Amino acid sequence: MMLVELTAPAADALPVAALRDHLRLGAGFEIADDPAEAAALAGFLRAAIATIEARTGKVLLARQFRMRLDDWRDPTGQPLPFAPVSAIDQVEIDSGAGQVVSVDPASWRLLADMQRPALMPKGMYLPVVPDAGFVTVTFRAGFGTSWNAVPADLAHAVLLLAARYYEDRSYEGSQAAMPFGVSALIERWRSVRVLGGRSGMRRRA
Incomplete structure (x- = not known):
């Protein structure tokens, strides 16, 4: 599988002000208005x-x-590799010889699921992929376009972890460590994989 992120979150959707408050970088300090520091916080x-x-x-x-x-x-x-998925925009099959066919949206549907969303056929099976070809699925995922749409525990976990990166930025191994508080906040959101997500797919259709 090859997965490519086609779009990135808008810069103004990042909670830079909330992180600044969390770090107690008050508005009275020059650092609060420093574009370089704002860019670093966004990073x-x-x-x-x-x-x-x-x-x-x-x-x-x-x-x-x-x-x-x-x-x-x-x-x-x-x-599908991520959740939540809000829409499947396009399904295309490439023959491997440069011939690309867009699969009729009437033949498939999105199975919305917070753990294992899936592209489902409306008939028995998804269309056949040629031996030398491949299939491309373009989809949109995410809780929303603004930070307010992110669940509170995940949003707080991001602030805690970003603060850790800010405070430990001189330590090269800091990003490999996951603070206990962050782990506790995200635990209920971690995906539970049963039989690789294969079995029972038709039963859930």
Whole structure:
């Protein structure tokens, strides 16, 4: 599988002001109005968001992704790598010889699920992928476009982790460590994988 992030969260969607308050960088200090410091805080937030998304499989701020597969993992339902998924924009099959066919949206649907969303066929199976070809699925995932849409515990976990990165930025190994408080906040959001997400896909259709 190849996964590409097509869009990034808007800079103004990042909670830079909330992180500044959390770090007690008050408005009376020059650092609060320093563009370089604001850019650094945004960088720590992006790093924290990426870490928490990787640990939970949940996309915090909405954006678009493209997933490329050599074949379906399961022709009765293809699990998607992130949640929550708000829409599947396009499904295309490439023959491998440069011929690309857009799959009729009437033949598939999104199975919305907070743990294992999936692309489901409206018939028995998803369309056949040629031996030398591949399939591309373009979809949108995330809780919302603004920070207010992010669940409170995940939002707070991001602030705690970004603050840790800010305070320990001189330590090269700091980003490898997950503070206990952050782990506790994200625990209930972590994906539970049963049989690799394959079994029972038709029963949930």
